[in-house]
Amino acid sequence: MRIAMLAPIAWRTPPRGYGPWELVTSLLTEALVARGVDVTLFATMDSLTTAVLDGVVPAPYSEDPSIDAKVWEFRHLSHLFAQADRFDLIHNQADFPAHAFAPLTETPIVTTIHGFSSERILPMYAPFQDRVHFVAISAADRHPALRYAATIHHGIPLRDFAFDAKGGEDLLFFGRIHPDKGAAEAIAAARASGRRLDLYGLVQDAGYHDREVVPACDGVSVAFHGVVGGEKRVRALGQARALLHLINFDEPFGLSVIEAMACGTPVIANRRGSMSEIIDDGVTGFLVDTPAEAIRAIARAGDIDRIAVRRAVAERFTVDRMADDYLALYRRILGSA
Structure with missing residues (x-):
């Protein structure tokens, strides 16, 4: 089985810090290679992989201002699709632009939809669903107008x-500093509970950061640490009473949620999007609907069995399970091709 894995080019694969799509692409690629699958990773040329690395984009556009995102994204896509017939299947992790090439090749295409962001993108999905096999990352993120392979x-x-x-x-x-992710709500809940809050993440909305986060940061009750990786990231995730995920949008998945849970840390999340698929209320965290409920959940967080929290990840959210699910999908598609 020869797989072309198409990564985004916003960040390196795997990312040095932030870059959830690139992280998932890397995790899946390495797990497939470990299973003996012949994978060629199309990514930025500074990417790190045990697969065959191919590409034309010298560096991520979010890190190198000389890389024009639109120009290099289409150069990236053209480079892969010019050799599409070399592969049994193309796995697109880079959103809808790849669909423009779908009618030009007979090679099956799988697109993982890393969050259906807006109705405005539907015209680059719906017309191609007879050629592209769509994968949702949660049941909550499925769009009613689309057919999904899994x-x-x-x-x-x-x-x-x-x-x-x-x-x-x-x-x-732990997340993007953006209104969607609920940093302001986390600050308010922490203050009301009388507990210190540590914030980590990429500043995606500078105005929001300046209005909501900076004035609250006194280094004592609230501290902002920016992007963190490696051992520091794991320590931050594990040394908390609870992760506050008081989101203001329908979260498609939430990698930081399962990362915290893997360390044994329960998650307190607004009951939106995929949260009810990931969090078992009262067992691995709490699902809340109001600020008052969030404050009560913080008080109860110490009652959660941290062993049970980690066990839930071991049973449901490992990279091995993800890789096995994708392999089963590839085989089903190729068996029916």
């Missing part, structure tokens, strides 16, 4: 997330 939750390498049996007394926010 719903496959993301998975992470459990061994990379050390279990912390005790946790700590402080609260954690």
Whole structure:
């Protein structure tokens, strides 16, 4: 089985810090190679992989201002699709632009939809659903106008997330600094509960950051740490009483949610999007609908069995399970081709 894995080019694959699509692409690619699958990864040329690395984009456009995103994205796509007949299947992790090439090749295409962001993108999905096999990353993120080949939750390498049996007394926010992700709501809930809050993440909305986060950061009750990776990331995820995920949008999945859970940290999340698929209310965290419920959940977070939280990830959200699900999908598509 020869797979062409198409990565986005916003960040390196895997990302140095932020870059959830590139991270999932890397995790899946490495797991497939470990299973003996012949994978060629089309990504930025500074990417790291055990697969065959191919591409033309010298660096990620989010890191190198000389890389024009639109120009290099289509150069990236053209480079892959010019050799599409070399592969049994193309797995597109880079959103809808690849669909423009779908009518020009007979090679089956799988597109993982990393969040259906807006009705405005539907014209680049609906007309191509007879040629492209769509994968949703949660049942909540399925669009009613589309046919899906599968719903496959993301998975992470459990061994990379050390279990912390005790946790700590402080609260954690881990995500983009953007109104959707609820940093302001996390700050308010932490203040109301009388607990310290540590925020980590990429500043995506500078105005929101300046209005809602900066004035609250005194370094004592609220502290912002920016993007963090490696061992520091794992320690931050594991040493918290709870992760606050008080989102203001329908979350398609939420990698930080399962990463925190892998460390044993329960998650307190607004009941939106995929959260009810990931969090078992009262067992691995709490699903809430109001700020008052969030505050009560913070008080109860110490009652959660952290072993049970990690076990849920081991049973449902590992990279091995994700890779097995995708392999089964590939074989089903190729068997019916």
